[in-house]
Amino acid sequence: MAFNKKGENAMSKKFMYAVIASVLVSITAGCGYAARSEPVRMYEQEAPVEMPPSAEEGYAPGEPASGAADYSTIERIIIRTGSLSLVVPNTETALDEINGLVDDLEGYIVESNTYKYQEGLRASVTLRVPAESFDVALERIRALATEVRSENVSGQDVTEEYVDLQSSLRNREATQARLLEYLEGAEDTEAALAVDGQLRQIEAEIEHLKGRIQYLEQSAAMATISVDITPDELAQPIQIGGWHPEGTLRSAFQSLIRVLQFLVDAAIVLVVLIIPVLLAVAAPIAGLFFLVRAIVRRRRARKTN
Template identity: 35%
Template sequence: MSESAAPANADSRAQRAELDFQRVSLNQAEPPQQATTERKIIRDAELSIETPAPAEGQRKLASIAEANGGFVVTSEAQQRGSSGGNVEIVNMQLRVPAARFEAALGEIRAIGERVRSEKITGKDVTEEFIDLEARLRTQRALEAQFLEIMKQASKVSDALEVNRQLAEVRNEIERVEGRRRFLQNQASLSTIKVTLQTPAPLVGSDTSGFFHSLKEAFGDGIDVAVWIILTVVRVGIALIPVAVLVALPLYLLWRWLRRRVRRTRLKEAVAAAPGHTN
């Protein structure tokens, strides 16, 4: 009788494993536990500041980030030409702890002479963060159940099917965990983008009046004189081939005709002279 009971127990365990496998799916697991989560707010800022020494401000920004427990993500310096001279520009991106966000902004504003523009944004991701944590708990509970079913599976086909769904659950866990870590990082460290540049050069505003008109007229006169001189030079250069190909042959022809006329007149004068005999 004990021999017949052993196969019966084995069959009952296999049946329970199959029933458990049928009950568990990717959308069912133990209900998530309620947890209290602090608010997750992603705060960013963008500032444009005028300063006579952007290079020095660049070093100060790095010190501010380090002093507030943050770091410099990117730092770039460049020069741009303008009608009033070169303008030096520094672009930097900082990350500072969210708790030091306002303090860091105050120190950054004090770097320059004037804040040209400032933009602060905040995004509350608390609800998404809580949802991700709940989904993560659900998927981990589902993973544990699949692992338990794997131990009880007696058929190769059941083991393969459990292993396939277990791989899907683990892929989902990695995806949810990656998104949760990203939100955690963005909420714990605020991003501050800062542009430092030299003050824009002042342009003279006196564009009217007698002296301004006189200055413009004098400049226009010089431009016209230069244009006339350049035109004469261009015409003269253009006439050189004409002089060589047309004027020179005409000049040679004129000299030949002149000599011929002189010879003819000389012969007539000699013939008309008294005492001339042929």
């Protein structure tokens, strides 16, 4: 019996190693995808985007887990973005119009900032609208401006990355199914623990792939537009007056002449008017002072004698 038990354990371990080796080969085969992006200039409305079938819809038992995808038969998945710099008559009115535009097109505001200056209010807005309404939104935003200072519209083709992600997801899900099947029938604890560890890793990778796929789907479905808004008052160029040194010199000479005139006039008034008046007033006062002092001295002298 001991011999039979050892033989069973040996066979179980060999089977476990074979399963793990098979899983590792599947994982390695599925890890070949790499995120690729191709910037594409977009100036015309793209055809409506049709997503490739999801892992749940597109995978069936017996279907090859991986293979070369024919990208020519797949609708392109484009992430569209735009940015505009506008000069508007009134910033607050422009912001209200953009909010109304977002409501009409069933989009939403991602970020909005305002900056208050003495001359007026400046703002920046980032909004997202359905991809099929992208050109309509751009046209309505342009209509708000008295001047469009800059405009940039671009698209990022993520079709190849999306298809690779879907293929890799199907590989992981097929591997997950095989691991679960073996785990349910495993009798050896050591083998079950090893498979459970591999299963946890596969589940984490599946969640990561699903998250990336969902991000690409949402990014392609909703286009992003950034708008910088400047009022007319802030858009005017700064005027710097010219420097005229001859005018400054002339003003300085005129001021000097006025100061000299004042000093000469003051001297004339002092000599001709103030000094004679002071002498005329001071002479009687001085005479009276000396007379009183002389009388006082005589009286003191008489008392002494």
